[in-house]
Structures are given as structure tokens and as C-alpha cells.
Amino acid sequence: QVQLLESGGGWVQPGGSLRLSCAASGFTFRTAVMSWYRQAPGEARELISAVNPGGGANYADSVKGRFTISRDIAKNTVYLQMNSLKPEDTGVYYCNAAGILYGPYWGQGTQVTVSS
Numbered sequence: 001q002v003q004l005l006e007s008g009g010g011w012v013q014p015g016g017s018l019r020l021s022c023a024a025s026g027f028t029f030r031t032a033v034m035s036w037y038r039q040a041p042g043e044a045r046e047l048i049s050a051v052n053p054g055g056g057a058n059y060a061d062s063v064k065g066r067f068t069i070s071r072d073i074a075k076n077t078v079y080l081q082m083n084s085l086k087p088e089d090t091g092v093y094y095c096n097a098a099g100i101l102y103g104p105y106w107g108q109g110t111q112v113t114v115s116s
Contacts, residue, residue: 002026002105004095009110012085016114020080022095022107032097034071034078039109040091048093049080062088085114 008020035050049069051057068081095107
């Protein structure tokens with residue numbers, strides 16, 4: 001059974017930091033492209049960052065230089081380090097996994113709220 005369990009969300013003031021985690025199971029983690037999406041209130045879900053099996057990463061322009069995605073193969077976990085958070089970073093953050101022959105799979109989401 002595939003599971004993607006996100007954690008680490010919460011409330012933070014502008015300029016603060018959060019680290020999201022996504023623990024994966026039920027598929028071959030090391031071959032998956034792992035991604036983080038964000039859905040702000042009233043808006044469509046958007047791709048924030050992705051990391052491929054080789055470790056190459058990409059980022060949405062809105063988060064470049066502030067967010068860092070990483071993966072720990074031994075722990076089957078992908079992380080999103082979020083620094084210098086802004087109110088516009090508020091939303092539900094979803095973990096996504098996709099391979100050549102499987103997925104995409106989604107986590108249940110974790111809420112991030114940035115406000116003063």
C-alpha cells in the first residue's frame with residue numbers, strides 16, 4: 001500500500017522557517033521523482049519543487065533561493081526546507097511521487113500559514 005505522510009507544517013511569522021517532511025512507503029522510492037506542490041486558498045495546486053532520482057532539483061521562480069528540496073534514500077523521505085517565508089507561501093503543501101511505471105501518488109497535505 002502506497003503511503004506519503006507529510007509533516008512539519010504549522011504557523012510561522014513572515015521571515016521564519018519551516019521544514020516539511022514526507023515519509024514514503026509502498027513503492028520504489030529511489031526511482032521516483034519526488035515533488036512538493038502548494039495549494040493556496042481559492043487557487044489551483046501548483047508545483048513548488050521537484051527532485052529526480054539523480055538528485056537534480058528544480059524550483060518555482062517564487063521560491064528560488066528560499067526553499068531547498070532534498071531526499072534521504074535510506075529513510076525514504078523527502079524534505080522541503082523553507083526559509084524567509086512570506087504570507088504568499090501560505091497554503092496546503094502536498095507531497096507527490098511519480099515513477100516511469102507508477103504513480104502519481106499524493107499525500108494528504110500539511111497546512112502552512114505565514115502571518116504576523
